[in-house]
Amino acid sequence: MKKEILIIPAAGKATRMMPLSSSMSKAMIPVAGQPILSHIIESTKDYVDSVVVVTGRLTDIDNFLDKKKYKNVTSIEQYPDMNGPLGAIYTGIHSLPLEAIENSNITIWLGDTLINNPDDIKDIFNKSGK
Numbered sequence: 832m833k834k835e836i837l838i839i840p841a842a843g844k845a846t847r848m849m850p851l852s853s854s855m856s857k858a859m860i861p862v863a864g865q866p867i868l869s870h871i872i873e874s875t876k877d878y879v880d881s882v883v884v885v886t887g888r889l890t891d892i893d894n895f896l897d898k899k900k901y902k903n904v905t906s907i908e909q910y911p912d913m914n915g916p917l918g919a920i921y922t923g924i925h926s927l928p929l930e931a932i933e934n935s936n937i938t939i940w941l942g943d944t945l946i947n948n949p950d951d952i953k954d955i956f957n958k959s960g961k
Contacts, residue, residue, distance in 0.1 A: 834880040834935040835956060836927065839871060840919030841942030842887035842909035858884075858942035859891045868892065870945055872901055878956035880935075883926055884942070885909050885919040916941065 845857035858868040865873075872882060882904040886892045893906050907926045909919050920939055924932065938955065946952055 834931070835878060836931065836935045836937045837875055837879040837882045838920060838923035838937060838939050839868070839882060839884045839942045840909075840916050840923065840939065841868060841892055842885050842919045842922075843916070843942075844887065845943075854889070854891075856887060856889050856892050856942075859895060860943075862945065866895060867943060867945060868895065869899070870947075871940055871942070872904060874946070874949070874952050875940070875956070876901075878952070879903075879938070881905070883907060883923045885923045885926075 839858070841856060841858035843857060845851075848857055848860070851860065858871075859866045861867075862870060868884065875882070880903060882901070884892060884896065884904065884906040886906050886908050896904060896906055905926075907922060909922045913919070913921055923939075924937065927935075927937075946955075
């Protein structure tokens with residue numbers, strides 16, 4: 832059975848969220864007492880084998896991940912010459928070994944997107960073969 836890899840682009844500057852995002856990544860904005868990123872990781876942990884979070888200029892995501900010590904969650908900083916969501920996705924995919932790319936289902940989940948219906952989350956991953 833193919834492994835499930837989740838790539839979370841979370842490197843954006845969130846200029847439309849200023850001034851809140853001047854010192855905080857958009858994925859770290861708290862919703863219901865925890866960062867958006869935490870909601871994403873927690874709601875998908877039963878469906879994915881590994882998570883790659885693509886970060887940006889701020890260190891808050893890395894600090895958060897270091898503190899939480901999620902199993903099978905890593906981060907990588909977006910390549911500086913790659914802008915926008917496509918650059919973050921490219922960075923995330925290219926951080927994986929070729930074997931993982933060839934033998935996995937890869938799902939992209941934007942770092943500012945919440946889905947709060949567990950059945951919808953389950954459907955996303957069931958459609959990809961798990």
